[in-house]
Amino acid sequence: xxxxxxxxxxxxxxxxxxxxxxxxxxxxxxxxxxxxxxxxxxxxxxxxxxxxxxxxxxxxxxxxxxxxxxxxxxxxxxxxxxxxxxxxxxxxxxxxxxxxxxxxxxxxxxxxxxxxxxxxxxxxxxxxxxxxxxxxxxxxxxxxxxxxxxxxxxxxxxxxxxxxxxxxxxxxxxxxxxxxxxxxxxxxxxxxxxxxxxxxxxxxxxxxxxxxxxxxxxxxxxxxxxxxxxxxxxxxxxxxxxxxxxxxxxxxxxxxxxxxxxxxxxxxxxxxxxxxxxxxxxxxxxxxxxxxxxxxxxxxxxxxxxxxxxxxxxxxxxxxxxxxxxxxxxxxxxxxxxxx
Ligand code: SAH
Ligand code: SF4
Numbered sequence: 001x002x003x004x005x006x007x008x009x010x011x012x013x014x015x016x017x018x019x020x021x022x023x024x025x026x027x028x029x030x031x032x033x034x035x036x037x038x039x040x041x042x043x044x045x046x047x048x049x050x051x052x053x054x055x056x057x058x059x060x061x062x063x064x065x066x067x068x069x070x071x072x073x074x075x076x077x078x079x080x081x082x083x084x085x086x087x088x089x090x091x092x093x094x095x096x097x098x099x100x101x102x103x104x105x106x107x108x109x110x111x112x113x114x115x116x117x118x119x120x121x122x123x124x125x126x127x128x129x130x131x132x133x134x135x136x137x138x139x140x141x142x143x144x145x146x147x148x149x150x151x152x153x154x155x156x157x158x159x160x161x162x163x164x165x166x167x168x169x170x171x172x173x174x175x176x177x178x179x180x181x182x183x184x185x186x187x188x189x190x191x192x193x194x195x196x197x198x199x200x201x202x203x204x205x206x207x208x209x210x211x212x213x214x215x216x217x218x219x220x221x222x223x224x225x226x227x228x229x230x231x232x233x234x235x236x237x238x239x240x241x242x243x244x245x246x247x248x249x250x251x252x253x254x255x256x257x258x259x260x261x262x263x264x265x266x267x268x269x270x271x272x273x274x275x276x277x278x279x280x281x282x283x284x285x286x287x288x289x290x291x292x293x294x295x296x297x298x299x300x301x302x303x304x305x306x307x308x309x310x311x312x313x314x315x316x317x318x319x320x321x322x323x324x325x326x327x328x329x330x331x332x333x334x335x336x337x338x339x340x
Pocket of ligand 1: 115116156157159192287289
């Protein structure tokens with residue numbers, strides 16, 4: 001059994017079943033997530049006989065990145081080779097006042113959005129809780145080497161987080177746990193292509209920030225670039241966002257700017273209407289190209305015009321700086337090796 005797969009609650013249950021005291025769970029988690037000790041031998045506030053038994057029951061084997069790539073702008077991509085040979089990536093994005101880690105939840109992605117490199121590579125499998133949180137644990141270690149501290153987490157790496165719901169929410173539970181990573185829910189954002197029923201469930205389970213990849217404001221256009229829209233059309237998606245129970249300022253709408261497709265003034269006007277419904281912030285994402293991409297990027301001048309329409313309608317609209325492009329670490333470029 002891999003210990004990093006257990007939330008505290010699940011670990012307590014397992015320990016009780018095996019005759020250990022419940023509080024051992026928090027002790028063990030503190031050693032792992034706060035002191036980054038991965039060997040029971042070194043967990044000195046646990047008795048030697050307990051350590052031996054724990055060692056027989058559990059493995060503590062975070063996945064460490066096999067390779068790291070640093071972009072000229074300071075963005076650092078960590079590539080993890082999993083035990084079955086699949087490769088996933090996480091990206092450290094240092095900014096002036098914070099340092100964000102972009103986390104993957106699946107090897108590949110089954111959603112196949114037309115503008116996304118990860119989607120074009122196909123789907124392999126869901127990541128385990130341990131594989132998700134190993135990215136955070138090892139990125140923290142990596143960031144500290146250069147005096148940085150990971151302050152924010154975004155589930156915007158490879159994969160659709162809400163299609164790996166159980167593992168995602170268990171991973172988040174450990175990220176928020178006082179004895180785990182001890183992150184605040186305001187520092188964690190889950191980005192989804194719009195799995196409406198799971199948005200509702202996520203809202204019931206946790207209170208992290210929600211980012212929705214909208215990218216088009218009519219079903220006709222959204223169908224063309226996001227096949228998931230056929231299953232959860234805009235009306236269903238927007239209703240699901242309505243049900244998200246947290247402060248509305250924590251909802252972000254993402255909108256990738258595709259030349260002569262979704263970058264017209266009428267798109268901006270309709271987007272403003274949707275954003276105002278939730279008091280949501282809009283992130284305009286310049287399209288990052290890749291080999292074989294079917295779209296081109298909207299020129300920056302036109303993105304600014306689009307942003308101005310939103311601002312004039314009182315929408316907080318930011319243009320996302322593209323980072324890490326020279327090492328294929330930018331949004332939608334993840335997936336170093338071709339996944340068959
Ligand atoms: N699957 C989730 C999270 C990962 S994608 C989702 O789709 O929300 C993270 C963000 O990158 C999404 O908003 C996605 O639409 C965007 N993205 C994908 N491909 C891109 C590209 N080629 N250029 C810019 N952004 C892209
Ligand atoms: Fe998957 Fe998100 Fe890429 Fe769409 S944009 S293919 S949901 S990773």
